[in-house]
Amino acid sequence: MADAHAERIARMRRAYREAHDRLVARLREAPGDLVERTPAGGGWSAAQIGWHVxxxxxxxxxxxxxxxxxxxxxxxxxxxxxxxxxxxIPQKLEASGSSLPPPEITRDEALSALVASAQKLDAALEGLAEDRGSRFGVTHKAVGTVTLAQIGDWATAHTIRHNAQAKRVLGK
Incomplete structure (x- = not known):
């Protein structure tokens, strides 16, 4: 079982890093003013999306x-x-509470936050014991009840979803 857990965590960490790297590249490669611009019809800027993630x-x-x-x-x-x-997972979700981005976020602020949080998540996943991962969980309106061992998959799905949103906002 320990080998299966280790392989699962390694797979999650790889998938998360790949999704995370695509979002970071999108924000880094787009013109700064475009990344920080709030869409005319409302919604978040790409920088705000990055900050939220x-x-x-x-x-x-x-x-x-x-x-x-x-x-x-x-x-x-x-x-x-x-x-x-x-x-x-519903197609449309509304962020709430502390995950709502401030009105103004720079690209550099979003990128710095993304780098720091990715390091923390990667380290947490790497250190997740099999017993804790399968015996503890969290319940959320978007996913129902999931185990801690599923958080890496959730983070990957969340990042992919918001990368697609950033792509739409940036018109790319």
Whole structure:
């Protein structure tokens, strides 16, 4: 089982880094004024999107590491396949609370936040013990109840979703 857990974590970390690197590249390569511009019809700038992803990734890191409380799962809890979880995520979600970006974010602020949060999440995933990953979880309106071992997949899906949003905002 330990080998399967280690392989799962390694796969998650790779997928997350790939998704994260694509978002960072998109923000870094686009013209700065375009990254920081709020769309005329409303919504977030690409920099605000990056800041939001970084903030949520930081929360994910805290959950996985134990710095933010998670919940012990019932003994009969069965982890759902990630494909089933993703299929149930609503198309439209509204961020709330501390994950809402401030009105003005620079590209450099977003990029710095993304780098810092990715390092924290990667380290937290690397250190996630198999027992903790399968016996503790979190419940959220977007995904229902997931194990801590699924947080890396959630972070990857979240990053991919917002990279697509940034692509639309940047017109690329």
């Amino acid at each position: 970084a903030t949520v990734d930081g929360m994910f890191a805290e959950l996985v590491s134990g710095a933010r409380p998670s919940q012990p799962l019932p003994h009969d809890f069965r982890e759902r396949a990630w494909t089933d979880v993703v299929a149930e």
